[in-house]
Amino acid sequence: MPELPEVETTRRGLLPHTQHRAIVDIVVRQPRLRWPVPANLAVLAGGQTLVGLERRGKYLLFRLTRGTIIIHLGMSGSLRILDSAAPAGIHDHVDIVLDSGQCIRLRDPRRFGAVLWAGPDEPDHPLLASLGIEPLTPEFDGDCMYRLSRERKNSIKALLMDSHHIVGVGNIYANEALFHAGIHPTLAAGKLSRPRCHRLALAIRDTLDKAIAAGGSSLRDFVGSDGMPGYFQQQYFVYARADLACRVCGQPIRLLRQNQRATFYCPQCQKK
DNA sequence: ACATCTACCTGGAGGC
DNA sequence: TGCCTCCAGGTAGATG
Structure with missing residues (x-):
């Protein structure tokens, strides 16, 4: 995806x-x-x-x-x-x-x-006008994450996946970044402390950076071949790992549904 | 302004 | 083997 x-x-x-x-x-x-x-x-x-x-x-x-x-x-x-x-x-x-x-x-x-x-007279399409911040720019940091999440009652995972606020983070990387930040996906965004916002911003950046690095090294037949480019197989920590042992603590990964989307998390490593 | 739900589409998996 | 149902995903646009 x-x-x-x-x-x-x-x-x-x-x-x-x-x-x-x-x-x-x-x-x-x-x-x-x-x-x-x-x-x-x-x-x-x-x-x-x-x-x-x-x-x-x-x-x-x-x-x-x-x-x-x-x-x-x-x-x-x-x-x-x-x-x-x-x-x-x-x-x-x-x-x-x-x-x-x-x-x-x-x-x-x-x-x-x-x-x-x-x-040429409309450098930006209307579709791009209401997009949120790019998570790989210097402007995106813990302070930004803190500001974005204030007063919000919906879950932090829903916020991460909402392109009006942050672009580029879909279901896979939202799950992965929350795991690396140790944050429970159903936690209301507005309840995140400032230190946890900093941790989350770093986790998002790091998760995306590592995936780009993995893609660059494994996407070898971009040119010429007739097969699919084959979106790189990543080693996920929680995504699509329901009931499997957490790679960090060994607890079974849990699956739940948020906004009609599958959410995977470790009940031991991710706290409210 | 914010939150939630629906529609779009099709390959693949699982059940019978 | 074949048919049926369900699910995955991003996101605009509708609805609450």
Whole structure:
């Protein structure tokens, strides 16, 4: 599942193959993603040069000479660099064809992803306007976490996963970061002490940094191969480990449901 | 302003 | 083997 680390790894993998390349065509085989892929995308972007590739939360921003292609991977999306003549599979919905003879190919079996356009006069798409803080920037620290959590009655886990406050943290890394910070996922956000906010901010940053590092080293066949890029297998401490022994204390990991999402935690290591 | 719920989609797992 | 049901996930938009 693409969360911030997977999207960032994708960005870094694509960068050397896309920078300063011109777009010669955009092939849309399936326009029905989360929102319809703009019908005139090839006209809007064709002939332009890719001058930058940025990430905002889980959105990838392909900056062109005039305008931006915005791609979100949803929960099953992946991007790869392939020879543009490579046969497309059933879930290969969009190709951005480059003047190198290669293409950026979007595969997304569940079609929760999105391919959108922002014109040169609208540097930010409305979708990006209400996003929260980037957890890997210097501005995100314990003080920030403290400020964000004040007066909030919902759980700290729900707050971490709310992109209006903090971007990039999905279910997997919310579970993992709370484990590393020793915080019980159902604790009301507003009850977190200042020291625990500092601990949590560090845990979020550290968890994401380590996942990006793991992705960079294991995502070897980003280019060329016809298989999925294979989002790196991480050694999780709690995620998807219900009833298994905690890697730290040996207690069985517990599973509960919060806001229709699976929450995993260690009853010994994580306290209210 | 905040909190909670629903919809979107499909592959894979488990039950019968 | 095949059919059915359920689940996973991100997040905008609706609802409370």
